[in-house]
Amino acid sequence: MKALQYREIGGQPELVEIETPEPGPGQVRLKVTAAGACHSDSFIMSLSAEDYTFGLPLTLGHEGAGIVDKLGEGVSGVDVGDSVAVYGPQGCGRCYECSQGKENYCRRAAELGIAPPGLGAPGAMAEYMIVNNARFLLPLGDLDPVANVALTDAGLTPYHAIKASLPKLVPGSTAVVIGAGGLGHVGIQILRAISPATVIALDLGADKLALAREVGAHHALPSDASAADAIRDLTGGHGVEAVFDFVTIQPTIELGRAVTQIGGDQVLIGAGAGTLPVGMLAAPYESSVRAPYWGSRSELFEVFELARTGLVHVETEVFSLDDAVSAYQKLHDGTLRGRAVVVP
Numbered sequence: 001m002k003a004l005q006y007r008e009i010g011g012q013p014e015l016v017e018i019e020t021p022e023p024g025p026g027q028v029r030l031k032v033t034a035a036g037a038c039h040s041d042s043f044i045m046s047l048s049a050e051d052y053t054f055g056l057p058l059t060l061g062h063e064g065a066g067i068v069d070k071l072g073e074g075v076s077g078v079d080v081g082d083s084v085a086v087y088g089p090q091g092c093g094r095c096y097e098c099s100q101g102k103e104n105y106c107r108r109a110a111e112l113g114i115a116p117p118g119l120g121a122p123g124a125m126a127e128y129m130i131v132n133n134a135r136f137l138l139p140l141g142d143l144d145p146v147a148n149v150a151l152t153d154a155g156l157t158p159y160h161a162i163k164a165s166l167p168k169l170v171p172g173s174t175a176v177v178i179g180a181g182g183l184g185h186v187g188i189q190i191l192r193a194i195s196p197a198t199v200i201a202l203d204l205g206a207d208k209l210a211l212a213r214e215v216g217a218h219h220a221l222p223s224d225a226s227a228a229d230a231i232r233d234l235t236g237g238h239g240v241e242a243v244f245d246f247v248t249i250q251p252t253i254e255l256g257r258a259v260t261q262i263g264g265d266q267v268l269i270g271a272g273a274g275t276l277p278v279g280m281l282a283a284p285y286e287s288s289v290r291a292p293y294w295g296s297r298s299e300l301f302e303v304f305e306l307a308r309t310g311l312v313h314v315e316t317e318v319f320s321l322d323d324a325v326s327a328y329q330k331l332h333d334g335t336l337r338g339r340a341v342v343v344p
């Protein structure tokens, strides 16, 4: 089968021919219908040999959907022909966090060598993929896999991040979204769908700001030195209840701190290397900083319900597997609108 692999540190992803995998006991093979390209893929491919821990060669793709194609011995709960999406941040299924569906925070995943598809295990940018347990497969039903595959990360991650701040996003509150890309443009819609907050989006280019407005941001502003004052003006000088930073480089993290109000949340989702000092007088009173990772299994069900009811959609640019390298190029260049989805 064809697969898109990262094969050497510092190299470009390559389309290669590899053996079609067979499902072992308990495993499920999917015929992939769609795979999303995330900025985290670009991030891991930018790491030095010292920092890169995901194995080589790595078949990319941690947002995956497919048709159940073959069942390993002893698998029940899914049938050949089912259209499913893959829950990526897989855990042991048995620890305290996993028992609540929070497999993204499994206590034992590292010790047991469990890694998400595309981030250690072979991913979805291939004609077929193996999923280790039927528990990780959510029924898509009649949701289009190409239009919805990115919800497994670009939907789930902002949903998880926003849900924890909902008690603060009361009527009259304001939320800031920094970075209206793959995750951010879905985050704006989630905020509009599940909170009454006024949403201010920040990004760099006019096209991204236009997209932010189209998907529901009340205000969309250039992410530059004038942004903090502009946000203070829009909030009567108070600042905002929550900042969702999908970039997390030094300028955005400092901007976030500057506009977080007393008691507010600064939520760092982007994998940038920005850092903040802590201290009694170094941050707004009672403010919190969180760095959430992906989301829980039950939250992914909730995200698909937002899609079913039409409240959230993904702006999608579709690429063939043969053309997947150019999807990553556009992601790297920042010229995508929404998410790049690869269809084998």
Ligand code: NAD
Pocket: 037, 038, 039, 040, 041, 043, 153, 157, 178, 179, 180, 181, 182, 183, 184, 202, 203, 204, 205, 208, 223, 246, 247, 249, 251, 252, 268, 269, 270, 271, 272, 291, 292, 293, 294, 331, 334, 338
């Ligand atoms: P993306 O490239 O699709 O979107 C990033 C957006 O940020 C783009 O629109 C870009 O123009 C904008 N941007 C860049 N610099 C900016 C700045 N200084 N100010 C404002 N906007 C700026 O990326 P994505 O796939 O949406 O991923 C976003 C980030 O989230 C990445 O760092 C990724 O690694 C990370 N991520 C984290 C998790 C998690 O679990 N915490 C999950 C998925 C992705």
Ligand code: ZN
Pocket: 038, 039, 040, 041, 062, 153, 154
């Ligand atoms: Zn991702």
Ligand code: ZN
Pocket: 091, 092, 093, 094, 095, 096, 097, 098, 099, 103, 105, 106, 107, 108, 109
């Ligand atoms: Zn666990």
